[in-house]
Amino acid sequence: MSSVAKGTRRGVGAPNRAVSIRIVLGVFLIVYLIVLPSYFAESRYILRVITTASVLSFISLGVWLTFTIGRINIGQGAFALIGGYATAILSTKFGVSFWVCLPLSGLIAGLTGIIFGLGILRLKGVYFAMITLSLTEAVRLGFLSGGDFTGGAPGISNIPLPDELGLFGITLIPDFGKVDTHIAFYYLAAVLLILGLAVIWRISSSRLGWIFKSLQQDEELSRSVGINVARYRVMAYAICCFYGGIGGAFFTVSQQSIYPSVFGVLDSLFFILYCFLGGLAFVAGPIVGAFLLFILFELLHEFQQYQQLIYSLLMISIMLWLPNGLLSLRLPAAFWRSRNIRD
Amino acid sequence: MALLTVENLEKRFGGLIAVNDVSFEVESGEIFTIIGPNGAGKSTLFKLITSFTRPTSGRVIFEGENITRLPAHVVARKGVVRTFQETTIFKEMTVVENVIVAHHLRSRASSLGFFFNSPLARRDEQEFRESADSIIEILGLETVRNEQARNLPHGYLRELGIAIAMAAEPKALLLDEPFSGMNPEETDRVVDMVRGIRDRGITILLVEHDMRAVMRISDRILVLNFGSMVALGTPSEIQTDKAVIEAYLGREDDELGI
Ligand SMILES: Nc1ncnc2c1ncn2[C@@H]1O[C@H](COP(=O)(O)OP(=O)(O)OP(=O)(O)O)[C@@H](O)[C@H]1O
Numbered sequence: 001m002s003s004v005a006k007g008t009r010r011g012v013g014a015p016n017r018a019v020s021i022r023i024v025l026g027v028f029l030i031v032y033l034i035v036l037p038s039y040f041a042e043s044r045y046i047l048r049v050i051t052t053a054s055v056l057s058f059i060s061l062g063v064w065l066t067f068t069i070g071r072i073n074i075g076q077g078a079f080a081l082i083g084g085y086a087t088a089i090l091s092t093k094f095g096v097s098f099w100v101c102l103p104l105s106g107l108i109a110g111l112t113g114i115i116f117g118l119g120i121l122r123l124k125g126v127y128f129a130m131i132t133l134s135l136t137e138a139v140r141l142g143f144l145s146g147g148d149f150t151g152g153a154p155g156i157s158n159i160p161l162p163d164e165l166g167l168f169g170i171t172l173i174p175d176f177g178k179v180d181t182h183i184a185f186y187y188l189a190a191v192l193l194i195l196g197l198a199v200i201w202r203i204s205s206s207r208l209g210w211i212f213k214s215l216q217q218d219e220e221l222s223r224s225v226g227i228n229v230a231r232y233r234v235m236a237y238a239i240c241c242f243y244g245g246i247g248g249a250f251f252t253v254s255q256q257s258i259y260p261s262v263f264g265v266l267d268s269l270f271f272i273l274y275c276f277l278g279g280l281a282f283v284a285g286p287i288v289g290a291f292l293l294f295i296l297f298e299l300l301h302e303f304q305q306y307q308q309l310i311y312s313l314l315m316i317s318i319m320l321w322l323p324n325g326l327l328s329l330r331l332p333a334a335f336w337r338s339r340n341i342r343d
Numbered sequence: 344m345a346l347l348t349v350e351n352l353e354k355r356f357g358g359l360i361a362v363n364d365v366s367f368e369v370e371s372g373e374i375f376t377i378i379g380p381n382g383a384g385k386s387t388l389f390k391l392i393t394s395f396t397r398p399t400s401g402r403v404i405f406e407g408e409n410i411t412r413l414p415a416h417v418v419a420r421k422g423v424v425r426t427f428q429e430t431t432i433f434k435e436m437t438v439v440e441n442v443i444v445a446h447h448l449r450s451r452a453s454s455l456g457f458f459f460n461s462p463l464a465r466r467d468e469q470e471f472r473e474s475a476d477s478i479i480e481i482l483g484l485e486t487v488r489n490e491q492a493r494n495l496p497h498g499y500l501r502e503l504g505i506a507i508a509m510a511a512e513p514k515a516l517l518l519d520e521p522f523s524g525m526n527p528e529e530t531d532r533v534v535d536m537v538r539g540i541r542d543r544g545i546t547i548l549l550v551e552h553d554m555r556a557v558m559r560i561s562d563r564i565l566v567l568n569f570g571s572m573v574a575l576g577t578p579s580e581i582q583t584d585k586a587v588i589e590a591y592l593g594r595e596d597d598e599l600g601i
């Protein structure tokens with residue numbers, strides 16, 4: 001249906017816009033993949049901050065997708081935790097390679113999301129928000145009391161770094177222990193984020209995105225024209241949880257440890273705030289929000305005792321004066337839009 | 344064989360019997376209207392037929408198949424599609440986007456097909472776009488085709504609701520008060536539109552309060568009061584039915600078109 005929008009919205013300058021979008025994207029990619037990592041190769045702290053912001057963005061992309069079906073999802077921390085523990089348990093107890101753990105963690109989180117989602121997605125508005133918030137806490141408590149299997153409060157440590165990934169004797173990804181680990185994780189995070197954004201972008205500009213949008217606006221009406229409402233909202237939620245699981249697996253292996261309070265209610269709320277800050281109407285919203293807030297968070301580290309206060313005031317101001325997020329400010333509006341993007 | 348058969352349908356909300364032992368048959372190609380005072384159970388009856396709510400007892404048979412407890416979207420896929428009494432549209436889409444998205448049950452591509460924009464998905468999109476344009480043309484919505492639905496003038500909202508339902512290719516279309524809030528000219532236009540839809544082979548079930556329109560357009564009329572059937576017959580039979588006049592007692596005579 002993106003082509004509908006094409007037919008109706010394309011102006012005279014459209015082909016130029018398409019070119020400029022590619023140029024902007026290209027510049028972004030070069031800066032992100034080449035300039036930043038080589039410029040900051042020596043300052044591990046900064047590399048780590050960008051790496052973390054990338055994966056937080058990735059996780060928030062999932063939360064953004066649940067916004068498109070009209071749900072405020074404060075449960076993403078639970079699925080990051082599930083993905084994290086899946087990787088921790090599989091790699092330490094069963095010796096599974098990280099490159100198998102990573103997709104498996106996403107799948108396990110996604111499947112868990114389907115099971116929960118079938119029940120809780122019947123709820124809307126504040127009820128859904130509250131139950132997902134409780135879910136974050138319930139899952140944390142579950143891992144806390146998991147006994148030997150989850151390692152209780154201290155969790156699981158000594159998780160191995162990603163090993164070599166090869167095919168027919170050709171090394172595709174080197175053993176993270178034998179290269180500059182920070183750079184390796186930087187690139188892993190970058191690849192995840194780029195792929196993650198591409199997938200969400202594609203979903204939201206395809207018919208799936210339109211179905212999700214129809215659910216957001218009126219589930220009854222969608223049902224009346226034969227759309228299997230339950231199926232599509234579970235689909236959106238499962239994809240969201242998959243993203244959470246992958247992100248959790250990343251943090252587990254990059255910290256080489258996991259414990260129940262790594263992802264809590266506050267983290268789940270932050271994922272929401274990243275989306276709000278960047279703007280819910282824009283696929284890139286959560287990324288802009290996550291980078292900005294997380295980097296701000298790092299800058300404010302000096303003022304530790306005021307950090308939460310400043311954070312809260314900032315959020316209130318955004319909700320009051322910038323309800324559509326930062327991206328609604330910039331001029332080439334069509335650039336970030338979820339639809340229209342392939343014109 | 345009748346297209347749609349309703350058998351002893353009953354719906355209770357706690358102590359209240361909203362629909363009480365209602366049975367009727369609708370023939371293919373008919374315009375079958377349900378009238379009755381406010382709260383008579385007309386909308387509830389529509390929701391029962393389209394599976395938006397479950398009956399306490401009774402059955403709905405469509406094309407010989409019992410559709411009573413199927414999920415609502417499956418009933419829609421079988422060809423029984425309703426519109427809503429309250430204005431119900433996808434507000435944050437344009438008119439044409441509303442109609443295109445409502446074509447979903449016709450799509451042959453899978454979710455992965457949509458994602459990868461497979462040839463089948465592209466063909467679906469192409470077809471939906473063409474079909475949406477023809478629905479928009481039939482219903483006379485061309486002038487507002489690219490308007491954001493939430494900005495539409497009131498007169499167009501009901502028509503957009505009908506356009507959305509038409510996109511689902513109904514065999515039986517259930518219209519809940521399509522003329523409400525319209526002036527006489529608008530009503531005349533939509534009456535013609537409903538006739539046009541019927542002439543395309545779609546069976547119409549109608550709930551409506553506008554008696555002038557009802558008497559003109561209906562083939563048969565069912566009268567409900569407090570959930571129960573009061574009368575069933577042609578417009579001229581209904582207009583002279585004692586029980587009907589009783590049910591409407593205390594109301595303005597001309598409301599019944601008598
Ligand atoms: N979900 C519900 N829960 C409880 N009672 C309900 C529910 N839906 C409808 N009712 C009651 O059932 C009765 C029939 O309602 P319904 O909406 O079917 O009437 P109607 O004939 O469509 O009236 P109107 O002409 O005002 O649209 C009313 O008394 C209404 O209050």
Ligand SMILES: [Mg+2]
Nearest residue numbers: 385386387428
């Ligand atoms: Mg009603």
